[in-house]
Structure formats: C-alpha cells, structure tokens
Amino acid sequence: xxxxxxxxxxALVSAMAVSMAACGSSDSAETxxxxxxxxxxxxxAETxxxxxxxxAETxxxxxxxAVCLASEPQTIxxxxxxxxxxxIMVNHMFEGLIKWADDGEGNAISAPGQAESWEKTVNDDxxxxxxxxxRDGIKWSDGQPVTAGDFEYSWKxxxxxxxxxxxxxxxxxxxxxxxxxxxxADPDTLAVTALDDKTLEIVLTYDCPYFLEIAAFPATxxxxxxxxxxxxxxxxxxNTYIGNGPYKMSEWxxxxxxxxxxxENYYDYENLGPDRIRFTLLDDANAMLAAFNSGxxxxxxxxxxxxxxxxxxxxxxxxxxxxxxxxxCFNTEDEVFSDPRIRKAFSLVIDRNYIVENVSQAGEVPATxxxxxxxNDAEGASGDDFRTVGGExxxxxxxxxxxxxxxxxxxxxxxxxxxxxxxxxxxxxYNTDDKHKAIAEALQSMWQEELGVTVTLSNQDWNVFLESxxxxxxxxxxxxxxxxxxxxxxxxxMWYTDGGNNDxxxxxxxxxxxxxxxxxxxxxxxxxxAFHKAEDILIGQDSVLAPIYFYTQPYMLADDIDGMYYxxxxxxxFGYTSRN
Amino acid sequence: MAKYxxxxxxxxxxxxxxVTCLTFLLMNAVPGSPWLSEKTPSEATIAALNAKYGLDKPxxxxxxxxxxxxxxGDFGVSLKMQRNRExxxxxxxxxPVSAKVGAIALVWAxxxxxxxxxxxxxxxxxxxxxxxxxxxxxxxxxxSFVVASIxxxxxxxxxxxxxIFPTIFDASAGWRSYVLPCFALGFYPMCYTARQTRSAMxxxxxxxxxxxxxxKGLKNGKIIFKHALRNALIPVITYLGPQVAFTLCGGFVVExxxxxxxxxxxxxxxxxxxDYPVIMGTTIFLASFIILMNVVVDLLYKLADPRINLTKGGx
Numbered sequence: 053x054x055x056x057x058x059x060x061x062x063a064l065v066s067a068m069a070v071s072m073a074a075c076g077s078s079d080s081a082e083t084x085x086x087x088x089x090x091x092x093x094x095x096x097a098e099t100x101x102x103x104x105x106x107x108a109e110t111x112x113x114x115x116x117x118a119v120c121l122a123s124e125p126q127t128i129x130x131x132x133x134x135x136x137x138x139x140i141m142v143n144h145m146f147e148g149l150i151k152w153a154d155d156g157e158g159n160a161i162s163a164p165g166q167a168e169s170w171e172k173t174v175n176d177d178x179x180x181x182x183x184x185x186x187r188d189g190i191k192w193s194d195g196q197p198v199t200a201g202d203f204e205y206s207w208k209x210x211x212x213x214x215x216x217x218x219x220x221x222x223x224x225x226x227x228x229x230x231x232x233x234x235x236x237a238d239p240d241t242l243a244v245t246a247l248d249d250k251t252l253e254i255v256l257t258y259d260c261p262y263f264l265e266i267a268a269f270p271a272t273x274x275x276x277x278x279x280x281x282x283x284x285x286x287x288x289x290x291n292t293y294i295g296n297g298p299y300k301m302s303e304w305x306x307x308x309x310x311x312x313x314x315x316e317n318y319y320d321y322e323n324l325g326p327d328r329i330r331f332t333l334l335d336d337a338n339a340m341l342a343a344f345n346s347g348x349x350x351x352x353x354x355x356x357x358x359x360x361x362x363x364x365x366x367x368x369x370x371x372x373x374x375x376x377x378x379x380x381c382f383n384t385e386d387e388v389f390s391d392p393r394i395r396k397a398f399s400l401v402i403d404r405n406y407i408v409e410n411v412s413q414a415g416e417v418p419a420t421x422x423x424x425x426x427x428n429d430a431e432g433a434s435g436d437d438f439r440t441v442g443g444e445x446x447x448x449x450x451x452x453x454x455x456x457x458x459x460x461x462x463x464x465x466x467x468x469x470x471x472x473x474x475x476x477x478x479x480x481x482y483n484t485d486d487k488h489k490a491i492a493e494a495l496q497s498m499w500q501e502e503l504g505v506t507v508t509l510s511n512q513d514w515n516v517f518l519e520s521x522x523x524x525x526x527x528x529x530x531x532x533x534x535x536x537x538x539x540x541x542x543x544x545x546m547w548y549t550d551g552g553n554n555d556x557x558x559x560x561x562x563x564x565x566x567x568x569x570x571x572x573x574x575x576x577x578x579x580x581x582a583f584h585k586a587e588d589i590l591i592g593q594d595s596v597l598a599p600i601y602f603y604t605q606p607y608m609l610a611d612d613i614d615g616m617y618y619x620x621x622x623x624x625x626f627g628y629t630s631r632n
Numbered sequence: 633m634a635k636y637x638x639x640x641x642x643x644x645x646x647x648x649x650x651v652t653c654l655t656f657l658l659m660n661a662v663p664g665s666p667w668l669s670e671k672t673p674s675e676a677t678i679a680a681l682n683a684k685y686g687l688d689k690p691x692x693x694x695x696x697x698x699x700x701x702x703x704x705g706d707f708g709v710s711l712k713m714q715r716n717r718e719x720x721x722x723x724x725x726x727x728p729v730s731a732k733v734g735a736i737a738l739v740w741a742x743x744x745x746x747x748x749x750x751x752x753x754x755x756x757x758x759x760x761x762x763x764x765x766x767x768x769x770x771x772x773x774x775x776s777f778v779v780a781s782i783x784x785x786x787x788x789x790x791x792x793x794x795x796i797f798p799t800i801f802d803a804s805a806g807w808r809s810y811v812l813p814c815f816a817l818g819f820y821p822m823c824y825t826a827r828q829t830r831s832a833m834x835x836x837x838x839x840x841x842x843x844x845x846x847x848k849g850l851k852n853g854k855i856i857f858k859h860a861l862r863n864a865l866i867p868v869i870t871y872l873g874p875q876v877a878f879t880l881c882g883g884f885v886v887e888x889x890x891x892x893x894x895x896x897x898x899x900x901x902x903x904x905x906x907d908y909p910v911i912m913g914t915t916i917f918l919a920s921f922i923i924l925m926n927v928v929v930d931l932l933y934k935l936a937d938p939r940i941n942l943t944k945g946g947x
Contacts, residue, residue: 123897127715134671216680218673234676284709284716306714307893308801332800335888335897342784343799343891515664516908522672532670552672621939 103356113630117613117622119324119351120159120343123335124307129280129287130273131210134218136534138621139270141331142300143623144312145193145295146273147577149184149203149252150264152619154628160619161433162268166190166198166253166296178574179227180259184252191317193300198244201272207254208232209280210271212239218271219271222536223255225260242437258576260430262539265445269537273297298324298627305559309334322583324628325615350610351626357487360606368400369606371415373426373620376603377543378412379419380480380495384596385525385557388478391596393467400460400530401502402495404448408601415606419599420444422591423583426620427535430576438540442584445591455501472504481510483517491600504527524557534603534623540583541570548589558596563589636942638766649699651919652912656698659911660691661904666711666906668825685711687908698912706907707916711903719913723895727917729803730882730894736810737818738872738879745822746868749829750856751944753837764826771823777885788812789797800837813890817883821875825868832864839863866934873929881914 088629121137123365125407132435145151147553153263167184174180190198210223211232223229226244231237243255256263269302281294286292286583298320300310310331314324332349334340337356343349355363363369382389389395404418417425420439427438446456461471480495482488489511496507507528512520521529535542545551548557548567563586570582590596604624613627682688686697691889701708707719714722752764774905786797801809836842837860845855882896895914902910933940 126712129715132715134669213676215682216673216677216684218671218677219670220677221674225800231673283716288714288717293797304894306722308803308891313692333893335802336891338784339799339889340892342788343850346795346799348799350896362674515668516662516668518668519663519665519674522668534670536671551673581665596703610924 053396101272103394111358114587115326116330117351117626117629117631118330118332118349119626120332120334120340120349121353121624124332125310127287128182128293128310130270131206131215131217131219132273133270140623141312142270142297143625144297144299144329145301145315146270146272146275146297147272147295147542148268150268152268152617152623152625154615154617158617160617160623160625162264165268166203166274167267174259174574178258180256180263182256182263183247184253184254186250186252187319188250190296190319192294192296193315193438194294195316195317196276197249197298198253198274200251202276203252204244204246205275205277207244207272208239208242209241214310217271219269220273222266225256225258225263225266227255227257229257246474258571261576261579262537262541265537265539293594299329300520302328305511309333311517318384324625324627328627336402342413344608344610347610350613351607351624353605355414355606357413360576363412364415364607366608369415369608370605372618373603374603374605374622375424375426375538375542375620377419377422377424378491378530378532378600379414379422379604380598380600381521381523381529381531381556382598383527383529383557384559384594384597385524388476390528393463394469395598396595397460397463397467397503398499399595400446400456400463400597402600403453403498403499404600405450405453405517406498407491407494411494412487412601415604416601417604418448419601420446420448421587423540423587423600424535424602426538427543428538429541430580431539432592433538437588438580438583439579441589464505469505475505477506477508478527479510480507480528480530481512481520484511484512488530518606521536521555524555529555531597538621540580540587544570544583545584545592547596549632558590558594560589562592563594571613635941645880647923648916648919651777652699652702652916653695655912655915656695659906659908660694660701662906664906666908668679668906685709702916707913710910711897712907713910716817717855719909722898722910723913723917726893726898729892730887730896731880732803733810733813733817733887733892733894734876734879737820738876739813740814741818741822741825742868742872745825746797746829746861746865748822748827749864750833750861752826753833753907754829754856755850756834757860763844765829768823768827771819773828774819775885776816776820776883777889779819780813780889781814783812788890792911795874799891801890803893813886813892816890817879817886821879826872828868828871829861829864832858832867836860836863863938864899869929873925873932874922877918877925879922897905904915 081517121140125138127133128138128141130146133142147165149165149167150162152160155161155164166186168187170182170184172182192198210217210220211229211234213235232239232242244251247253276294279286279294288299298318300314300315302313311328313328337354340352340354344352354544382395384390408416408418423438429438429441479567480492482492492509497510499505499507520526529564546553547558549564559587566582566586570579573579612632613629617625667673667681678823710719748764752761753759786794788797797808797812843861845859884896884900885898887894887896898910898914930942934942
C-alpha cells in the first residue's frame, strides 16, 4: 500500500510538471497533446497517419465535391426513406425507370432512365397499361445485370404492408394496390409484372397524369432482393448497399460523412463529373456556414436564421423554387373556429409581406392561396402553372392590406364580435423553434392589433405537437406541406374527410365530391377544373387554412462549380458537375 | 474489501434495473410516437410498424421483453435515428469518439486547473490570484455553447485570416481537429477545478500539520504538493467522478457545433425522435458509467486519504 501511495504522488507531481511546462511554451503544449493522443490509441494513430498520407496522394488531379444536406439520414433505403436529404443521396446511388436530367439551365426535366422507352395503352375498362423496355447493358454496381424482375420485386416490396414504407401510397394508382396495402391480398397480385428480363408491364386503375414522375420517385427505385431480404441492416454496409445509379457508396462514417464514388458499371459512366461526392453530415447551421466560407464545403442548403438576410442581400445565397406552403391551420371542429367568417377574418389580417420581409427573411413568396406557384396545371410543365390559372383568393399587395383588415373586422362583427368584443381568448400552437416562434409572435400582434382579439401562444415539443395537431387537440396551429410530386393532387387530396393529414379535421361533402371528380376523370382539363373548384371551396369559401408563404429553397454553391441541376421537389443533382 | 465490492456491485445492478424500468415507463408516458412526422403515414403503415417493432403490445409486456433481451446483451434496433441499426453498435461506434475528446478535455482541465488552483491559493490576494479569479468566474458563468460558438466563428473558419483549425471535425486529420472542441469542453471543468482546488488548498494551508512542515524547514513546493494538495484533492475528486461520465459520453452542444460524430446527439435527439431503444440504450449506458465512476471515486478517496474507511463509509 505504501508503495502504491508513492507511485500515485509521483504520477501526480509529474503530471503537474508537464502541465506547468505546457503553460510556458506552446511548442511543448503540442507535444503533450500529441503524446496523450498517441498514448490513448497508438494503433489508431498509426493507421490514421497512413490513411491521411494515402488520401493526400490520391486527391491530386481528382475532382472531389463536398456537399452538406443535413445530419445523419434516418435511412437510405429507397423504399423506407421519406426525407429530402435521403432522397438526394438515393437519387445519386439508384435510378428508376425515369430519371431527372439537366435541361441545360440547371432545371431538372424527366428523361429515360433505366427504361429506354415505354408505351402507354388506355384499355377499354378505363385502366391504363404501361410497358417499359429497359436499356441494354444496365448493371448493378457489383456488375450483375438489372432486370425487369428487380423492378417487379421492388414495387411489390414498396406496396407490401410488412415493409411499412411511409411513401407506399405513392403507387396507389397501380392496379391491386388498394387490396395489397391493407393486407387483404398477397403483394404478388400487384399489377407490376416482368414480361421478360427487359420488359416491365404496369397496369394503372386510371390514367394518372403524374405517373411518369412517380417512376422517377426514389421510393420506386429498384433494390436487390438478395441484399435486402432478411437483412434489415443492408443499407449500412458498402458490400450490401448495391445500387444501379451513377454513384456507389464507398464509405459511411456515421455522423461524419457518406462518400460516394463513380459507379464504373453505370451506362453513362464516361460523362459523370466528380470522382467522389462527399455528403458531409452536420447538425449545426453555423458550422455549415463556417465550413462553406472556409472552403471545406462546396454546397450548403441550411443557414442560421439570423444570417440569412445578410447573405441574401449580398447575393451569395441563391433562391430556388420549392413546391411547399407554410400556413396556419384552424381546427374546424373548435367551437370558435367552426365559423368560416372568423377563420377568414383571421386570415385576412395576416400581413404576409411583413412576415416574409422581416421575420422569416429567406426570400419566400407571400401566399395568395394554398397550392404554391410552380405546380403544373392541365398543360403540364409547358403551360401556365396551377396558381396562375387559379388566381388569388385575397390580395397580398401592400396597398390592399388596410382594405383586407376592414373586411376582416366586418366579418368578425358579422360573426357577433364587433371590434373583437366578447371574443374568447384563443391559443396558437407551434413546435419549439426560433423561426416558428418569431412568426407566432408576429401573428399574435397582428390579430391583437387589427381584430382586437387576445391570442395566447403555446409551444410544444415536436413530437407532442404532431400528436396534438393530428388529434385536433388545438385551436390554431402552424403547419407546412411540401409536395411529393408536381401535381395539385399532392396538396388538395389531404383535406378529404378523415384524410390522414387532415389536421384541420375538415369535412365538407362538396369538397370531397370535387376531389372524387378529379380522380375519376382522365381528361386533364376536366381534372384540373375540379381541383380548382376544390381549392375555391377550401380557401375561397371555407378559409380552412390561412396560407402565409410559399417555401423557397435557399442554397450556396461554390463559385467554381458548374453543372448542378435541381427540381422544385428539393432534389439537387451533383453527378454532372465540374470544377473550373 | 471483497465484501464491500460485492455489496457495491449488487447495489449497482439494482440501481440499473430501477433506472431501466423507470425510463421505460416514463418515455412511454410521454405523448408522441416514433412514426409521426410532418407527413403522417397511413393508419395501416403505422399498425404494420408497431407490429414489426413490438410496440403494439401493452407497455408492461414490452418492458418485460426489453429486460429479457437486455440480459442477453440485446439492446434492440433504432426505430428512427439510424433505422434498423443495432443500438449497441451505434453506442460502441460513437462512444470512443466522444470518450477520446472528453478524456483529452478532462485531462487538460485537471492538469491545468489543479496547479492554477494551488497557485491562486499560494498567491492569495495578490494580482495573480485576482487574474485567475476573473478567468475562472468567466469560465464558470459562460455556457459551453457560447465558448464553442466563439471559437468556431473566430479560429475555425468564421474569419478567414484567423482560420487555424478545421471547421469539420476529422479524426484522421490528427490533433488539429481536437484542439478547439477539447478546449471548449474542458474550459468549464478546468475553471471549476481551479476554484475548488483554491478553496480546499486555503483550508489545508492553515492546518497545524502545514505549520509543522514549515517549522521542519521544508521547501514551499514540497509543502504544497506533498502535504497540502493531498488533502485538498478530496472535493476535486468528488466533483470529477460524475463529470468524467458526463464528459466522456459526449457534450451534445460542443459535439454539434464542432461536428464531432459522437454519442452526444443520441442522448438529446433520441428523446425528440421518440426512438425508444436508443433512449433506453444511451440511458442505461450513461447510468452504468456514472455508477462505475462513483466506485472509482471511492477508491481514489482511499488513495488520497488513507484514513477514509470505505467499508464503513459505504453504509
């Protein structure tokens, strides 16, 4: 024991001596740090040294790109993923029947992907048959050929309730889906059939106008049955994460980065740009910005809220279109907000310009309706968009704001609360977040000043918030919706009576009838007319929602990078970029 | 001694069992579910997910199953944060990163904090003492995310000409990546340790045995480091024990700011995500670690002061 004591005090004293010396000179401080690290893990230190030497060697003359989308993705299984960052990665490592290609100006347009051609036949019973012919020579990243059977397997896997994919409903137009998804029928009855290795037949219950976009949607990308079956962890290992896209995963360092390199088995291998794309996984928006400014990242799309305005003003941030709407959702079953006049009054006094210019400050567009600009109307991408055709439900011109407020006060008086007298105190709920809070405070003061009503604010943990919104346990709540595919259906379908995302608890047979009508017809003009009528009811007549702004996608790309392209669904494509 | 340890281990097992049950019941009592998102999956999908991961059973049955699996070393799989990946492999992969940063941070905190505390006590009331007091007060009152953010926007990329250290943590790039996070993480413990040491030193410097040592003609250095410090270390050790567990398991804020792929984010975000197995895994891991550190602290007491009797003190 006595010996032990001596050793301890010796250790203490020597440790202190080292630390004293460390304070004296910076040189020895370095050595201390180095020795500590080395002592902690000599073996690791050796391998890292070797590795970094290797890395330095190979970076010569290579074009490596580093981008940051978000932190660690929850999953990169094409069928299970439901996040945009995951979808971007999946888009680089897999390819569907249809793919997104550059139109030369940075906009993504659909183009033949794994399928080189397809035929569409409208059958006598109203169903539609697509026959896709696959490209010659398409291969998985391990060299095996991609077959129509791979697609058949993957589509059936997506529909199978046991897969429990969030986005299974994306293929709800496929014949047999309704029975398969509820478990009433075997997944094999889904009308997706490989006629031979090169030919895939898909039968739809109706002529879905956005079906080709679905064929380019990540959830429908093919996966390898032999890798996926019985291995829930297949996405975590580069040896089992086999894709058919332009890039393949070479390393996943959890919470740090996912590296993808060119897939030499990809049919367009010669034209690919970066030798390696590193998806850096970061949590903190300040760190992303600092890393971009210091040149460690070439692309970022998240920014600290308080820095946005400066970078926007200086033109360093580019703003891209994004199909989404930030809105206020009224609980239509609430005693107070069951009156559409009150909802409309609350909507009219929102000064959308003020919120966009002074609160959110990310170049968003004040919303004049629910379906945002950029969503296709009957003529598709070439014609006027849905918003242009549908017009606006109230004016967001600055000079009209006072008139809007007058109208709102009249409505409130009509509802029995002149100047807000006798109006009960109501509550606005949002999930804990600085930006949502700032918007909530702005709304609170607008409602208070213009209508004379008292609104209290309540913030909730994200998960609790989702639960109370879903259950209709609120009066007014913040909400937001991002399109899954470029069609008004993606926005309007959700307000159907008892719909899974119908947070407003809205139910109007007239509205449901328009949605049914839109889904029943194959004529694009008729279909869109029904959707416009539906939106007229939802916003114009019933004011179920108070849209605030249409989302935008801000991003920063290094000046020397060319050739990136983008869809307003939020997908960026880096595979054909070059560095000048 | 053996009896004492047997007792400690027994108590540790009971504690971990209670922590497990309590956490399990509490987290299930909080509203929300791992499957909720801005776009709610269909009822059928949620039912399928609940069935797949056993969430459709009553909570008490789930708890029983969890405990049974735990005995076999099976912590389950993540439901959300890294879907389908084993919780144990997440912990085992992320912990070493956090532990390395945390260990370096604590080592410098102690190696600098203790001598500075001694110095301050020895120079009591002089300029050195005042300067140290200002630094330590600053360090204790500044939250680590402020320290981290200041470092980030100055030395790690915020100001281009001052950029000395990489912005994105890269373990393979050597010591440079460690400097700022370890400094940010260790600054508070360093200041706290220095303050603790100073006041404990002042106490012991007034003791009779120090006067005796002086009377014997011993040198100052020997008095301070050999006689006074040993006595003064007790409160420092008490503080450092649990602190080691917390620091080694990852400081969430510092890890987030410096993009360190550590365990910290799993403590905080697993709760926000209602990723039940990850909440359980990280909680049990941290709880075990704290219990272990408390045992180590007891042993260190014995080393620092042989008069302490563990067998009696432990009761």
